[in-house]
Amino acid sequence: MASGEEDGTVEEKETNNKKRTKGAIATAWLTFYNIAMTAGWLVLAVAMVRYYLQKGTHKGLYRNIARTLKFFQTFALLEVGHCAIGIVRTSVIVTGVQVCSRIFMVWFVTNSIRQIQNEESVILFVVVWTITEITRYSFYTFNLLNHLPYFIKWARYNMFIVMYPLGVIGELLTIHASLPYVRRSGMYSLRLPNKYNVSFDYYYFLIIVMLSYIPLFPQLYFHMLRQRRRVLHGEIIVEKDE
Numbered sequence: 726m727a728s729g730e731e732d733g734t735v736e737e738k739e740t741n742n743k744k745r746t747k748g749a750i751a752t753a754w755l756t757f758y759n760i761a762m763t764a765g766w767l768v769l770a771v772a773m774v775r776y777y778l779q780k781g782t783h784k785g786l787y788r789n790i791a792r793t794l795k796f797f798q799t800f801a802l803l804e805v806g807h808c809a810i811g812i813v814r815t816s817v818i819v820t821g822v823q824v825c826s827r828i829f830m831v832w833f834v835t836n837s838i839r840q841i842q843n844e845e846s847v848i849l850f851v852v853v854w855t856i857t858e859i860t861r862y863s864f865y866t867f868n869l870l871n872h873l874p875y876f877i878k879w880a881r882y883n884m885f886i887v888m889y890p891l892g893v894i895g896e897l898l899t900i901h902a903s904l905p906y907v908r909r910s911g912m913y914s915l916r917l918p919n920k921y922n923v924s925f926d927y928y929y930f931l932i933i934v935m936l937s938y939i940p941l942f943p944q945l946y947f948h949m950l951r952q953r954r955r956v957l958h959g960e961i962i963v964e965k966d967e
């Protein structure tokens with residue numbers, strides 16, 4: 726005689742399989758992690774709105790929120806670990822590129838070069854990241870709790886269509902604005918001659934980083950378009966090894 730699960734739809738079976746493989750401890754940890762991250766990015770959103778309402782300008786906003794931003798964006802490194810140990814079904818490479826590029830933007834560009842912190846482009850990518858992350862982490866939280874409102878699912882898999890390019894524009898303009906300061910100061914660079922006999926020019930490194938968006942960003946974007954088709958339209962997607 727067929728069991729209840731064998732009688733269920735393909736979708737039900739897939740959900741049951743997923744629950745079994747994830748395990749209670751992993752689910753509890755992910756729920757805690759996602760709630761903490763949603764709260765962190767919400768705190769950031771409230772701080773930005775309050776600052777703007779009080780001061781009427783974006784100047785000084787980055788400095789005001791820098792600690793919270795650095796903390797929560799750095800905390801996101803755990804996501805690479807989640808993929809690596811297999812508690813979320815996401816590619817380590819896709820997540821690694823996404824998280825590392827953000828951490829690089831925060832620590833090695835915006836935080837290191839004070840002169841660019843009041844650029845509009847900084848506010849652009851910080852606002853875009855904040856909206857995206859509040860949506861993404863609340864999606865994961867409600868999903869884990871099996872109470873996912875449709876509008877959150879819809880927002881998770883539609884907003885990126887506009888937000889991703891906007892975020893990338895903000896990031897690229899910020900790196901571009903930093904170039905003259907990096908060239909003048911020679912920061913993070915190593916000139917010859919030195920005892921290691923190696924040279925490194927951060928200015929050219931930043932140009933290479935900017936160019937690397939050309940092959941890497943489309944891959945992230947198309948990955949999200951595939952996820953969108955899978956989740957919103959139920960398409961079965963056979964992913965190549967990323």
Ligand SMILES: CCCCCCCCCCCCC/C=C/C(=O)SCCNC(=O)CCNC(=O)[C@H](O)C(C)(C)COP(=O)(O)OP(=O)(O)OC[C@H]1O[C@@H](n2cnc3c(N)ncnc32)[C@H](O)[C@@H]1OP(=O)(O)O
Binds near residue numbers: 824853890896938942
């Ligand atoms: C040294 C310097 C190097 C620099 C290199 C520079 C190059 C950089 C090029 C690209 C730069 C990009 C810059 C980024 C800018 C921005 O972010 S702009 C703002 C807009 N951004 C977005 O919209 C982000 C979109 N990206 C993402 O969401 C992720 O980062 C992702 C990794 C691409 C997400 O993909 P994925 O996880 O595969 O998709 P999901 O559908 O969300 O999840 C898949 C399954 O995994 C489960 N899951 C994932 N995470 C969690 C979690 N935390 N908790 C619980 N569950 C999770 C999810 O539920 C799915 O499960 P199933 O439904 O069971 O499959």
